[in-house]
Amino acid sequence: MSGDPSRNIDHPAPLPFSVAFDPRDEEEVIARWRGLLRSNKWSHGAELDEFEATWTAWNGLPAVAFDNWAGAAAAILDFFDVAGKTVLCPSNTFLATPRSALRAGARVEFYDCNREDLCGSYADFVEKAERHKPALAYIVHIGGHIAFDIHRIADYCRAHQIALIEDCAHAVGAEWDGVKPGAFGDAGIFSLYATKTISIGEGGVAVTANPDLERHLRSYRDYGRGSQYRIQGMNHRLDEFRAALGVVQMRRMPDIVGWKQQYAREVLDPRYPNRVTLPAGMASGYYKYIVFDEIPQTTGRVYELPCHNIFDPSAQFPNTEWVAKNHWCVPIYYPT
């Protein structure tokens, strides 16, 4: 929880959009940037190392920083060599998720979500996995909580040799019984885009416990350096300026997420009983606060258009279609 008493949770709704940046951190960011300006080291430096170490301290897994989510996804999909293979992907996600697989040369097959959590349904996952025999699957932690079926989907993937990648774009600050996003499957990918709970403007982080994958990611983001250019990566590096901002943002993350959790618990939960209700032991980072009643003060829906509607309008995913019409987001922004 924020130690600053001026950060009162008792705000009149709705909260206006604000990038989660605490003014108390301004001096430190400027000092780090001033140091960089005088350092002659604007890439591949100590800020990147510190940012990755700071991320690992929260996430519990080795972390590799990227220019954005898409760069990290390209590197992971390259490691698993998905070209010509099938990738399973929830339809209820941002276009980035299936497009990353298509751009890697894979075939994409969609699966449905649950209504309660908006995330991948175990029952439909198994049905589609039996039918399409995927080499790799995505699960997406929609809205900042962890997919309720993650354990069963991860167990199924392990038993059937399906690589499982967690799209953690929304999930910074989340955990379930102490386990952080990205630790359930083979790897996780976070986004640090400008609207996310923790942002550096543009950026991404891949986490994995697999040392071979970690080495691949480090090489891929740098044109294959370190692999005698055998790994055919491109430039997906994160520069020192954004890495420095990332160090400061991740150190402030417990305050930012703690504030959102308190605001959710004390202000929003009593107002919105018909909402995504978290199972015992789960904490959300509250990228979104999702309710199932139409409300006047809303930031709209997480996604208006399910992905299967973009690629194959004749396909049917009943829960995804229900979710697209029946959820709304209540503004929840760390006040600055």
Ligand SMILES: Cc1ncc(COP(=O)(O)O)c(C=O)c1O
């Ligand atoms: C679920 C999901 N995956 C991936 C992305 C892509 O992230 P980035 O903008 O960092 O490439 C987003 C972006 O909002 C997202 O919502």
